[in-house]
Amino acid sequence: MVLGRGSSTTASLRRIAARAFHSSSALIQGIHVFQCPDVVGIVAKLAECISSRGGNINSVDVFVPENKQVFYSRSEFVFDPARWQRDVMDNDFLNLSKLFNAETSTVRVPDLDPKYKIAVLASKQNHCLVDLLHRWQEGRLPVHINCVISNHSRAPNTHVARFLERHGIPYYYLPTTSGNKREEEILELVEDTDFLVLARYMQILSGSFLKTYGKDVINIHHGLLPSFKGGNPSKQAFDAGVKLIGATSHFVTEELDEGPIIEQMVERVSHRDTLQSFILKSENLEKQCLAQAIKSYCELRVLPYESKKTVVF
Amino acid sequence: MVLGRIPSTRDLRRIATRARALSSSAATSIHGIHVFHCPDAVGIVAKLSECIASRGGNIHSVDVFVPESNQVFYSRSEFTFDPVCWPRDAMEAEFRKLSKFFNAEASVLRVPALDPKHKIAVLASKQDHCLVDLLHRWQEGRLSVDINCVISNHNRGPDTHIIRLLERHGIPYHFLPTTSGNKREQEILGLVDDTDFLVLARYMQIMSGRFLESYGKDIINIHHGLLPSFKGGNPSKQAYNAGVKLIGATSHFVTEGLDAGPIIEQMVERVSHRDNLRSFVLKSENLEKQCLAQAIKSYCELRVLPFESNKTVVF
Numbered sequence: 001m002v003l004g005r006g007s008s009t010t011a012s013l014r015r016i017a018a019r020a021f022h023s024s025s026a027l028i029q030g031i032h033v034f035q036c037p038d039v040v041g042i043v044a045k046l047a048e049c050i051s052s053r054g055g056n057i058n059s060v061d062v063f064v065p066e067n068k069q070v071f072y073s074r075s076e077f078v079f080d081p082a083r084w085q086r087d088v089m090d091n092d093f094l095n096l097s098k099l100f101n102a103e104t105s106t107v108r109v110p111d112l113d114p115k116y117k118i119a120v121l122a123s124k125q126n127h128c129l130v131d132l133l134h135r136w137q138e139g140r141l142p143v144h145i146n147c148v149i150s151n152h153s154r155a156p157n158t159h160v161a162r163f164l165e166r167h168g169i170p171y172y173y174l175p176t177t178s179g180n181k182r183e184e185e186i187l188e189l190v191e192d193t194d195f196l197v198l199a200r201y202m203q204i205l206s207g208s209f210l211k212t213y214g215k216d217v218i219n220i221h222h223g224l225l226p227s228f229k230g231g232n233p234s235k236q237a238f239d240a241g242v243k244l245i246g247a248t249s250h251f252v253t254e255e256l257d258e259g260p261i262i263e264q265m266v267e268r269v270s271h272r273d274t275l276q277s278f279i280l281k282s283e284n285l286e287k288q289c290l291a292q293a294i295k296s297y298c299e300l301r302v303l304p305y306e307s308k309k310t311v312v313f
Numbered sequence: 314m315v316l317g318r319i320p321s322t323r324d325l326r327r328i329a330t331r332a333r334a335l336s337s338s339a340a341t342s343i344h345g346i347h348v349f350h351c352p353d354a355v356g357i358v359a360k361l362s363e364c365i366a367s368r369g370g371n372i373h374s375v376d377v378f379v380p381e382s383n384q385v386f387y388s389r390s391e392f393t394f395d396p397v398c399w400p401r402d403a404m405e406a407e408f409r410k411l412s413k414f415f416n417a418e419a420s421v422l423r424v425p426a427l428d429p430k431h432k433i434a435v436l437a438s439k440q441d442h443c444l445v446d447l448l449h450r451w452q453e454g455r456l457s458v459d460i461n462c463v464i465s466n467h468n469r470g471p472d473t474h475i476i477r478l479l480e481r482h483g484i485p486y487h488f489l490p491t492t493s494g495n496k497r498e499q500e501i502l503g504l505v506d507d508t509d510f511l512v513l514a515r516y517m518q519i520m521s522g523r524f525l526e527s528y529g530k531d532i533i534n535i536h537h538g539l540l541p542s543f544k545g546g547n548p549s550k551q552a553y554n555a556g557v558k559l560i561g562a563t564s565h566f567v568t569e570g571l572d573a574g575p576i577i578e579q580m581v582e583r584v585s586h587r588d589n590l591r592s593f594v595l596k597s598e599n600l601e602k603q604c605l606a607q608a609i610k611s612y613c614e615l616r617v618l619p620f621e622s623n624k625t626v627v628f
Contacts, residue, residue, distance in 0.1 A: 066589050226555055227542040240541055241624030243579040244561065264558040266581055271626040274381050309556030311586040 027078040028111045030055065032093060033300045036102035038064050038071040045099070046075065049092055055079035061313040065305075071100075072303055074313040086112055108300055115144045116298055119190040121201035124152040126160065128199035128220055131287040132294075133163055141291070142298060145169050146193055149186055151176040151203060176203050183209045197294060198252065200286070207254040217252040218297060220290040222282050224248060224264060229257040234278045237269075245269050245278060247285035249293035251310075260310045262293040262302055342393040343426045345370065347408060348615045351417035353379050353386040360414070361390065364407055370394035376628040380620075386415075387618055389628040401427055423615055425457070431613055432459045434505040436516035439467040441475065443514035443535055446602040447609075448478055456606070457613060460484050461508055464501060466491040466518060491518050498524045512609060513567065515601070522569040532567040533612060535605040537597050539563060539579060544572040549593045552584075560584050560593060562600035564608035566625075575625045577608040577617055 034046065043062060050057055059076040079089075089107060097105035122129040129148065135141040147170045154161045154171065164171050172189055174182040181203055190196060190213065198205075198219040205217065223233030224246030237245050246266040253259035265285050269278060296302050296312055303311040349361060358377060365372055374391040394404075401424060412420035437444040444463065450456040462485045469476050469486065479486050487504055489497040496518055505511060505528065513520075513534040520532065538548030539561030552560050561581040568574035580600045584593060611617050611627055618626040 063586060065586070072586075224539065224542070224559065225557070227539070239623070241576050241620070242540070243576055243627075244539065244581060246559065261556050261558055266559060271378060271380070271387075271620050271624065305556070305586050308554070309586065312558075 027056075028081055028109060030077050030079055030089070031108045031110070031300050032073075032075045032077070033104065033106045033108075033303065034071070034073045034075075034097075034100075034102060035104040035303055036071050036097075036100040038069040039100065042071050042100055043073065045096060046073065049096055050075065050077050050079070053079060053084035053089070053092070055084060063311055063313075068306075070103075072305075072311050072313075074300060074303075081109075081112065104303065106300060110142065115142055116194040117144045117146050117192060118195055118197055119146050119149060119193045120197045120199050121149045121186075122152070122199045123150060123202040125200040125202075125283075127283045128286055128290050129160060131291065132197065132199055133160070135291055137163075137167070141294065143294070147172060147189060149174060149189060151182070151201075181206065181209075187212055195297070197290070199290060204256055205252060210252065210254060216297070218262065218290070218293055219250055219252045219257075219259070220286050220293075221248045221250065221257050222286050224266060225250065225257055225261060234282045235275060237282075238273075238275045238278045243269060245282055245285070247282060247289040249289045258308075260304060260308055262296065262310055262312060263289050265289045265292075342371070342395050343424060345392050345394055345404070346423045346425070346615050347388075347390045347392070348419065348421045348618065349386070349388045349390075349412075349415075349417060350419040350618055351386050351412075351415040353384040354415065357386050357415055358388065360411060361388065364411060365390065365392050365394070368394060368399040368404070368407070370399060378626055378628070383621070385418075387620075387626050387628075389615060389618075396424075396427065419618065421615055430457055430459045431509040432461050432507060433510055433512055434461050434464060434508045435512045435514050436464045436501075437467070437514045438465060438517040440515040440517075440598075442598045443601055443605050445475060446606065447512065447514055448475065450606055452478070452482070456609065458609070462487055462504060464489060464504060466497070466516075496521065496524075502527055510612070512605070514605060519571055520567055525567065525569060531612070533577065533605070533608055534565055534567045534572075534574070535601050535608075536563045536565065536572050537601050539581060540565065540572055540576060549597045550590060552597075553588075553590045553593045558584060560597055560600070562597060562604040564604045573623075575619060575623050577611065577625055577627060578604050580604045580607075 032046070034042070036042065047057060055077040056079070057075055057077045061074045063072045064070065086109060093105050093107050120129060120132060132141060136143065136145060148164060149172045151174055153173045156162070161171060174185055176182055183206060187209065193215070195216040195218065196213070198217060200220060200222070210217065223237065225248040227233070228236045234245070244266045246264055248261055249263045250261045251259040265288055267281050267285055269281065273281070301313045305311045347361070349357070351357065362372060370392040371394070372390055372392045376389045378387045379385065405422060408420055408422050435444060435447060447456060451458065451460060463479060464487045466489055468488050468490070476486060489500055491497055498521060502524065508530070510531040510533065511528070513532060515535060515537070525532070538552065540563040542548070543551045549560070559581045561579055563576055564578045565576045566574040580603055582596050582600055584596065588596070616628045620626045
């Protein structure tokens with residue numbers, strides 16, 4: 001808008017400001033996830049809600065299982081936060097949630113909402129922890145790492161210790177014994193987290209811990225569940241002469257290696273593989289599989305399904 | 314050879330000789346496969362390849378494998394040769410000499426163009442898909458075996474696809490219903506006596522240790538799950554209930570332990586929340602067909618060798 005005259009009135013200035021604000025206002029992304037009893041009209045109402053606020057839907061995943069009257073959806077949309085404020089959005093979706101008696105209605109605006117706060121637990125094995133830290137450093141893991149907890153000590157001149165120090169992330173060494181799993185202390189350290197990541201943490205978390213923590217815990221199991229539960233699955237696989245090995249990321253429940261599976265990956269092995277190469281391939285898979293699970297989780301792609309499974313959009 | 318004059322007897326003789334020479338130099342070279350398994354020593358590959366080359370054989374492919382932890386040698390060589398220059402029985406004798414020389418565990422030679430096809434019997438139960446797939450592949454010439462017979466503990470009527478196919482090709486179908494007390498093993502042994510190996514194409518009966526010992530030859534089974542997961546019955550349902558994201562099939566040699574023998578091949582496919590039990594089963598059936606066919610193909614091409622107590626080398 002070009003003004004030919006010398007003086008500008010307050011009104012016209014205000015108009016310019018308003019136009020500048022609108023024309024340069026960036027659209028930002030929103031994600032909404034919904035789970036409720038199935039009825040006719042849910043998608044229509046959800047879509048109407050978004051579009052009535054000027055939101056433009058870019059992606060929708062809807063899933064209604066064959067034999068169950070449950071509705072799952074995940075929508076991605078772009079919107080102008082000036083037109084549709086965050087708290088108003090929350091309220092609009094809350095209304096829909098009540099209308100449909102939803103089990104879950106979660107909205108997330110990555111640009112505005114705080115990052116997920118996590119704590120990472122590890123034992124002696126480094127590879128998953130290091131991979132997560134590197135991804136985080138590169139900005140590929142959009143979380144906030146509150147702390148790292150380990151039952152294994154890491155000296156100050158180790159890569160992990162230096163890395164954490166550089167980024168101001170505390171490392172808590174909590175050695176465990178058969179009699180003491182340090183759960184009380186861990187609970188306190190992780191109180192302010194949104195979920196936990198067990199990056200090859202080799203201790204079993206008790207039912208009491210899980211109940212007290214109350215939030216999701218994601219684990220990586222270095223085998224293709226339900227094969228090779230328990231210890232040293234690479235060796236078990238090697239001895240069994242399998243032609244495929246894998247890794248499984250899953251939610252932690254009271255039973256060992258039993259919780260709902262989030263992601264699984266495999267790689268081929270043959271007679272040419274040694275126990276060493278089995279382990280290397282497995283470690284590679286674990287890193288990828290755990291990272292993928294966390295990514296899916298943060299993007300609100302993972303939903304509980306029936307008692308032991310997941311929907312992963 | 315151009316003659317300006319009328320050919321004499323000597324000329325004619327010379328022409329005939331040259332024609333014969335021409336036809337033998339245009340002799341087709343055929344394909345040979347040699348598999349060798351012996352204690353490791355220096356010089357095995359040299360001696361094997363020298364043996365082949367000295368007879369004018371041209372090696373196209375060699376797989377050699379010596380495990381890290383074990384002084385064992387495995388090789389599989391593919392070569393072409395002129396059967397006139399190197400007759401089959403001479404070839405057999407020479408490889409046998411090498412076998413003795415290196416105290417070989419296994420020395421197997423196969424010339425697909427000359428040797429009889431592997432003779433097999435296929436055992437199946439109620440599930441059709443693997444049996445039908447095998448028969449179709451065989452019919453198309455993609456499964457290079459002779460099917461002596463099909464044995465089943467499930468009856469199939471004369472107007473079923475399988476019975477008509479078998480009848481058309483003159484392959485007998487033996488219906489041997491089993492009970493918990495009688496697995497019909499004696500009769501089966503009688504029927505499969507003249508086979509080189511057996512294929513269990515979703516045959517749901519467990520072969521006893523006695524049967525395996527009496528038969529004495531290899532038996533290849535398809536398990537509709539990714540061993541060692543989901544051993545036993547209805548692995549698709551087990552997998553479905555477990556909420557896995559990958560399902561698979563496993564082909565393996567049959568031993569006395571259920572679903573425990575050396576694994577030959579494994580294949581997977583992704584599943585998700587969008588799959589129901591039915592699609593789990595369909596995907597699994599698809600994998601079983603491919604996995605079993607691949608195992609049989611590898612076996613017939615001499616690619617599968619026993620490795621340690623419970624594994625396989627698959628070249």
